[in-house]
Each structure stands twice: as C-alpha cells, then as structure tokens.
Amino acid sequence: MKVGYLGPKNSFTHQAAKSCFPENQLTSYQTIAACIHSVYQEEITYGVIPIENSLEGSVNDSIDRLFHLGDLVVLGEIVLPIKQQLLVANQTTRIEKILSHPQALAQSQQFLYEHYPTVPIEAVSSTTYAAEFIAQHPDLGLAAIASKKAATEYGLNILSADIQDNLFNQTRFWIISRKNQLLPLALGHLKKATLFITLANNQAGSLHKILECFAKRAIDLSKIESRPLKTSLGEYFFVLDLLYDDNEALILEAIEAVETIGGSVNYLGLYPLKTVLEEEL
Amino acid sequence: MKVGYLGPKNSFTHQAAKSCFPENQLTSYQTIAACIHSVYQEEITYGVIPIENSLEGSVNDSIDRLFHLGDLVVLGEIVLPIKQQLLVANQTTRIEKILSHPQALAQSQQFLYEHYPTVPIEAVSSTTYAAEFIAQHPDLGLAAIASKKAATEYGLNILSADIQDNLFNQTRFWIISRKNQLLPLALGHLKKATLFITLANNQAGSLHKILECFAKRAIDLSKIESRPLKTSLGEYFFVLDLLYDDNEALILEAIEAVETIGGSVNYLGLYPLKTVLEEEL
Numbered sequence: 041m042k043v044g045y046l047g048p049k050n051s052f053t054h055q056a057a058k059s060c061f062p063e064n065q066l067t068s069y070q071t072i073a074a075c076i077h078s079v080y081q082e083e084i085t086y087g088v089i090p091i092e093n094s095l096e097g098s099v100n101d102s103i104d105r106l107f108h109l110g111d112l113v114v115l116g117e118i119v120l121p122i123k124q125q126l127l128v129a130n131q132t133t134r135i136e137k138i139l140s141h142p143q144a145l146a147q148s149q150q151f152l153y154e155h156y157p158t159v160p161i162e163a164v165s166s167t168t169y170a171a172e173f174i175a176q177h178p179d180l181g182l183a184a185i186a187s188k189k190a191a192t193e194y195g196l197n198i199l200s201a202d203i204q205d206n207l208f209n210q211t212r213f214w215i216i217s218r219k220n221q222l223l224p225l226a227l228g229h230l231k232k233a234t235l236f237i238t239l240a241n242n243q244a245g246s247l248h249k250i251l252e253c254f255a256k257r258a259i260d261l262s263k264i265e266s267r268p269l270k271t272s273l274g275e276y277f278f279v280l281d282l283l284y285d286d287n288e289a290l291i292l293e294a295i296e297a298v299e300t301i302g303g304s305v306n307y308l309g310l311y312p313l314k315t316v317l318e319e320e321l
Numbered sequence: 322m323k324v325g326y327l328g329p330k331n332s333f334t335h336q337a338a339k340s341c342f343p344e345n346q347l348t349s350y351q352t353i354a355a356c357i358h359s360v361y362q363e364e365i366t367y368g369v370i371p372i373e374n375s376l377e378g379s380v381n382d383s384i385d386r387l388f389h390l391g392d393l394v395v396l397g398e399i400v401l402p403i404k405q406q407l408l409v410a411n412q413t414t415r416i417e418k419i420l421s422h423p424q425a426l427a428q429s430q431q432f433l434y435e436h437y438p439t440v441p442i443e444a445v446s447s448t449t450y451a452a453e454f455i456a457q458h459p460d461l462g463l464a465a466i467a468s469k470k471a472a473t474e475y476g477l478n479i480l481s482a483d484i485q486d487n488l489f490n491q492t493r494f495w496i497i498s499r500k501n502q503l504l505p506l507a508l509g510h511l512k513k514a515t516l517f518i519t520l521a522n523n524q525a526g527s528l529h530k531i532l533e534c535f536a537k538r539a540i541d542l543s544k545i546e547s548r549p550l551k552t553s554l555g556e557y558f559f560v561l562d563l564l565y566d567d568n569e570a571l572i573l574e575a576i577e578a579v580e581t582i583g584g585s586v587n588y589l590g591l592y593p594l595k596t597v598l599e600e601e602l
Contacts (some may be wrong), residue, residue: 094552094554096381206551210554247542257529263555266546271489272487273375315464
C-alpha cells in the first residue's frame with residue numbers, strides 16, 4: 041500500500057501523514073496537483089493533502105482540484121497544531137533576511153511586522169527548504185520560519201518560539217482516495233461529511249433554498265464556502281461541511297432534496313476526524 | 322487628491338486605477354497591506370485594490386485586511402478583462418524558463434501544462450517585473466507571462482496571445498476610502514452592496530437564518546463567502562455581495578433583522594460598478 045503526501049520530508053503534511061501511516065509506506069510529492077493526480081490514476085492508494093488553515097483559510101488548490109477532477113472521496117481528516125519557529129544557524133546574531141514558505145510567512149505576519157519590520161522577507165518553496173538553506177549558509181545572516189522538527193533535523197537554534205499569530209493555529213488535512221474503501225486504521229469517533237454543490241442557475245441567491253434543505257432536517261453545517269467555477273465572475277460552487285450526528289439517512293435525504301430543486305451534488309463522503317496533540321509530534 | 326494602487330506601473334490594478342483617475346494623481350504601493358493602511362491613515366483619499374478574479378477567486382489579503390481594520394468603505398467597483406500573453410525578447414527561440422507572478426501563472430496553468438510541461442517556472446513579485454527582467458536579459462532563453470501593455474512598454478514579442486485558461490477571465494477591483502464620500506467621477510448605473518457578517522456563535526448553521534433575512538425581502542445575493550476569523554478552526558466571518566435594485570431601504574431593514582438575531586454587520590456600502598472593455602485598455 042502506498043500513501044502520497046505533499047512533501048518535502050518534515051513538512052506539516054508529512055507529520056500529518058506519519059500520524060496515521062507507517063513511514064515506509066509514504067511517498068513525497070512536490071505539489072498538491074501531483075499528489076491528487078497520482079491518487080486519481082490509482083498509482084497510490086491514499087493521498088494526504090492540506091485543506092484549511094485556521095489563520096489563512098482554505099487551500100484553494102486542493103479544493104478546486106478535487107472539485108474539477110471529481111471521482112475522489114475523503115476517508116478521514118487529520119487536524120494538526122501548527123507552531124512556527126524563527127530559526128537561525130549557530131553563528132547568526134544579526135538577521136539580514138528571513139526565508140520561509142508563503143503560508144508560514146502569512147501565519148507569522150504580525151510577529152514579523154512587530155519585530156522585524158525592515159528585514160527583507162523571501163518566499164521559498166517550503167519551510168523545510170528554508171531551514172536547510174540557512175543551515176548550509178550559516179554566514180549570510182539568514183533566518184528561517186519552520187517547525188521544531190526542522191530545527192532538530194538541521195541543527196538550528198530557535199531564536200523565537202511559537203511566533204504564529206494565534207496560539208491555536210491548526211491545519212486540517214484530508215486522506216483522499218479514488219474508491220470509497222475502508223482505512224486500515226481507526227481515527228476518532230467524531231465524523232463530518234463534505235459536499236460540493238453546484239446550482240443550476242449559479243445564483244448565490246438560491247443558496248438560501250439549499251441551506252433550507254439542511255436546516256429543516258436539523259443538520260448543522262460546520263462550514264460553507266464559495267469557490268469560482270472558473271467560468272465567469274459570479275459563478276460559484278459551494279463547499280459544505282456537515283456535522284454528523286448519527287444522521288446519515290437524513291443527510292442523504294437532504295442531498296435528494298437539493299437535487300430536486302436543481303442543485304447538483306458531489307458527496308465526498310462521511311469521514312472520521314483525528315486531532316493530533318502537540319506532544320504526539 | 323491622492324489615489325493609491327497596488328503597483329508596479331502597468332500592473333492590472335494600475336490599469337484599473339487609470340480607467341478612473343488621471344495618472345498624475347496615482348501613487349504606486351508595493352503591497353496590498355501598504356495601500357490599505359495608507360487609506361486607513363488618510364494619507365491618501367482613495368485606494369484601488371484587487372478583490373476577486375474569475376479563475377482564482379477572492380484576493381484573501383484584501384478581504385481579510387478590510388474586515389480586521391474596519392472603518393473603511395467601498396465607493397466603487399471596476400471590472401477589468403484580464404488577458405495574459407506569453408512574451409519573449411526578440412532573440413529568444415528556445416524557452417529555458419518562464420517567469421511570472423503566481424496569480425498569472427495560476428491563470429495560465431492549463432496552457433503551461435499543455436505547451437510547456439517540462440519548462441521550469443519561476444514565481445516573481447509581479448508580471449511587470451517578469452517582463453522587465455526578460456527584456457534586460459535577452460540571451461538567457463527566458464519567457465514572461467504578462468499583459469500586452471507590458472509587451473509594448475518593454476519592447477517584447479507576443480509568442481502566444483491570450484493564454485489565460487478562460488477567455489472571459491476578469492478581475493474585480495474596489496475603490497476604497499476611509500470616509501463615505503462622493504467619488505469625483507461617474508461609474509455605471511448598476512450597483513452592489515457588500516456586508517461583512519459575524520455570527521454570535523460563529524456557527525455556519527445559523528447562516529440559514531441570516532440568508533432568510535435577505536430572501537424574505539427578495540434581495541438577491543451575487544456572492545457569499547466564508548473567511549476564517551483567525552481565532553480557531555471553524556470560526557468564520559461571511560462576505561455577502563447583494564444586487565441593488567432600488568431597494569436600499571429593504572437592505573437596511575435586512576441588516577437590522579440580522580442584528581436582531583445576533584449577527585454583527587459591517588456595511589461596506591452601496592457602490593456603482595464600471596466594466597472596462599478590452600478596447601479601452
């Protein structure tokens with residue numbers, strides 16, 4: 041069995057994947073697109089991809105590709121605490137430049153604004169790359185924003201700890217698959233369901249009627265979001281996350297009701313959640 | 322009167338700003354944050370910032386800053402057609418690398434995948450920078466994705482025209498201000514209103530009740546979107562765009578109804594739209 045993840049090694053997605061699968065089954069992919077396509081082609085059984093961060097919002101590339109490819113299901117969700125560290129090589133005292141991935145930079149923008157307002161920032165392809173690069177160039181006055189794992193891996197010092205703009209920063213990851221199959225592991229007892237809904241006339245106004253199908257059946261939404269259909273401005277599909285409360289029959293009934301009023305529904309599945317604690321990383 | 326825009330010169334935001342204000346009133350800002358803060362501090366009267374692209378969706382940085390700063394209003398919306406060109410310097414026949422801004426790369430991903438699947442891509446800070454760089458280094462086998470304006474400005478050849486993934490690619494820009502004042506220009510007759518809504522218990526489930534306040538009064542939504550409150554996973558604020566149909570009294574009534582059921586509303590204003598045609602650019 042092969043499990044793909046958005047790499048490189050020691051990325052947060054790698055940590056999420058390791059919390060569920062043994063290391064020797066894991067394959068790193070350079071992009072979300074490559075990982076999703078490999079699952080779609082059934083070259084690998086499962087893929088682990090980031091879906092949403094509590095500071096930065098949805099990972100649009102993941103959501104849009106799952107919608108446009110279709111035929112993929114969600115088997116589980118992993119919620120990981122995300123803590124960013126400001127790392128330097130031993131010798132560094134004065135910081136000339138700070139390197140990191142755009143998401144990590146965005147998650148730490150308040151800290152950077154307060155403590156390093158004039159230091160140039162450089163966006164690089166991953167937090168792991170940033171850590172590796174500054175370890176290899178200890179004399180250039182560089183700092184990296186990356187995880188504790190990266191600090192250990194590359195022998196870097198933590199100059200400021202937990203610099204992300206909110207202490208409860210978390211990211212949701214999905215375990216996706218081409219087929220609706222059982223996961224060879226137990227996640228948690230809590231479950232969620234996710235639907236992609238496209239409206240016949242693409243009017244956000246009709247959304248009220250769609251939500252009524254769920255409200256009538258006392259189905260709670262934990263999230264709703266619109267994403268462009270990539271046709272023209274103002275045309276969207278909707279992503280709905282439903283809280284599961286032993287009510288799959290009601291969920292299926294609500295989906296039928298949505299279809300009756302002209303909505304088309306892609307049901308990504310009913311899946312268990314696993315919340316990883318910081319101590320487990 | 323000073324008008325700020327997200328630069329550099331010849332960026333699409335610059336073109337949007339020029340369609341409404343004389344060039345000698347325009348000031349370029351390097352980031353969306355810098356432009357919005359300058360409007361907030363009243364160092365400039367108006368700011369022109371990108372809000373949403375039909376392929377890539379909302380510009381989260383703009384939306385989130387307007388929400389978290391508060392006290393800013395929208396005075397007008399400019400809709401611009403966005404066409405991307407593959408540009409090369411005269412001498413270039415074989416392309417070794419393609420440079421552009423991440424948004425332009427994302428808007429052209431299907432073209433790149435079909436025609437240049439193995440050519441390395443480099444993300445740079447703006448499409449203008451990409452065009453300028455390849456003009457300055459004509460011998461390196463570089464291509465840039467940028468606008469026709471940039472081709473003219475830097476004397477580059479258009480190798481492939483209109484390569485964006487959809488012919489009707491458009492971007493919405495807002496003219497923002499600290500005070501609700503009149504614009505010194507006429508836009509169009511169509512109007513829209515935008516609201517930011519936060520729910521008391523932050524449950525997307527209550528959204529149905531909110532939408533009911535508008536549906537009841539036959540107010541049509543052209544868009545709805547959730548953005549994270551940056552507190553913890555699952556807590557959102559909502560962005561609602563309403564179509565205006567000579568019904569401001571009803572809109573204000575709906576806002577009151579939303580507040581009655583515990584929603585808090587930031588009304589960004591009722592503003593006219595201007596759609597710029599390609600010939601006008």
